[in-house]
Amino acid sequence: MANHSLDNFIRDVPDFPEKGIVFKDITPLLKNAQAMQRASEELLNLLPATPIHKVAGIESRGFIFGSLLAQRLGAGFIPIRKPGKLPAQTISESYALEYGTDVLEIHQDAIQPGDQVLIHDDLLATGGTAAASCKLIEKLGGTIVQLSFLVELSFLKGREKLTSYSVSTLLHY
Numbered sequence: 526m527a528n529h530s531l532d533n534f535i536r537d538v539p540d541f542p543e544k545g546i547v548f549k550d551i552t553p554l555l556k557n558a559q560a561m562q563r564a565s566e567e568l569l570n571l572l573p574a575t576p577i578h579k580v581a582g583i584e585s586r587g588f589i590f591g592s593l594l595a596q597r598l599g600a601g602f603i604p605i606r607k608p609g610k611l612p613a614q615t616i617s618e619s620y621a622l623e624y625g626t627d628v629l630e631i632h633q634d635a636i637q638p639g640d641q642v643l644i645h646d647d648l649l650a651t652g653g654t655a656a657a658s659c660k661l662i663e664k665l666g667g668t669i670v671q672l673s674f675l676v677e678l679s680f681l682k683g684r685e686k687l688t689s690y691s692v693s694t695l696l697h698y
Contacts (some may be wrong), residue, residue: 527626528540529696530552530563531554531560531563531564531567531695531696533555534551534554534557535549535551535561535696536549536550536552537550537552538550538600539642546585549623549648549678549698551586551635551638551675551676554675555628557690558669558686562585562697563600564590564675564695565590565593566598567695568590568645568673568675568693569597569598571668571671571673571693571695572643573671573691575631575641575670576641577600577641577642577643577670578600578637578640578642579585579595579600579601579603579636579640579641579643580592580598580600580601580602580603580604580645581602581603581604581631581636581641581642581643581644581645581658581662581686582602582633582645582646583604583605583629583644583645583646583654583655584604584607584610584629586646586647587646587647588604589607589647590645591646600643600650603631603632603636604631605629605644605658605661606629606631607627607628607629608629610630611631613632613633613634614632614633615630616630616631616633616661616664616665617629617630618623618630618657618658618661619662620653620656620657621650621653624676625654627653627654629654629657629658629661630660630661631662631665632694634664636662636665636667637665637666637667638665638667638670639664639666639667639681640666640667641667641668641670642667642668642669642670643661643669643670643671643673643688644658644659644662644669644671644672644673645672645673645674646658646672646673646674647674648674648676648677649672649674649677649678649683649692650681650683650685651682651683651692652681652682652685652686652687652688653683653686654689655672655674655686655687656673656686659687659690666693669689671691671692672687672690672691672692673694674692674694675694675695675696676695676696676697677695677696677698678695679698680698
């Protein structure tokens with residue numbers, strides 16, 4: 526269990542999206558201006574001094590803090606999305622799920638070679654989505670400065686798929 530005052534703004538929703546899952550809901554944090562401001566500040570404080578050119582947010586909750594972080598850093602924002610959601614030419618990366626696979630896409634022109642990139646998502650669980658996002662950024666010539674998460678479900682060991690990257694998380698469960 527997290528030992529952090531922001532933990533009071535994370536709601537457990539049992540049996541969502543399916544039976545046996547306890548969903549960590551960040552919407553109570555999002556609707557509280559002070560908690561959202563504090564979370565943004567704390568996420569910024571976890572970043573290294575390395576310049577960041579782009580922040581890549583993973584669909585869809587990663588867009589919320591990802592765009593806030595990009596604005597505060599004076600960096601561009603890049604959405605990483607499910608297939609068919611981006612209008613221009615994309616590249617894609619498949620990744621394994623517990624049963625089957627999924628795919629993420631990014632615009633071909635989103636990253637320039639040498640761009641320093643922060644990847645942000647609301648939750649680190651098994652690490653598959655984050656690892657696929659790293660591959661997309663690197664295919665385009667970007668360098669991953671850090672992966673940033675609001676919440677980490679440590680018992681799912683997602684960090685183990687990201688050992689070659691710097692990973693920061695505010696809340697650990």
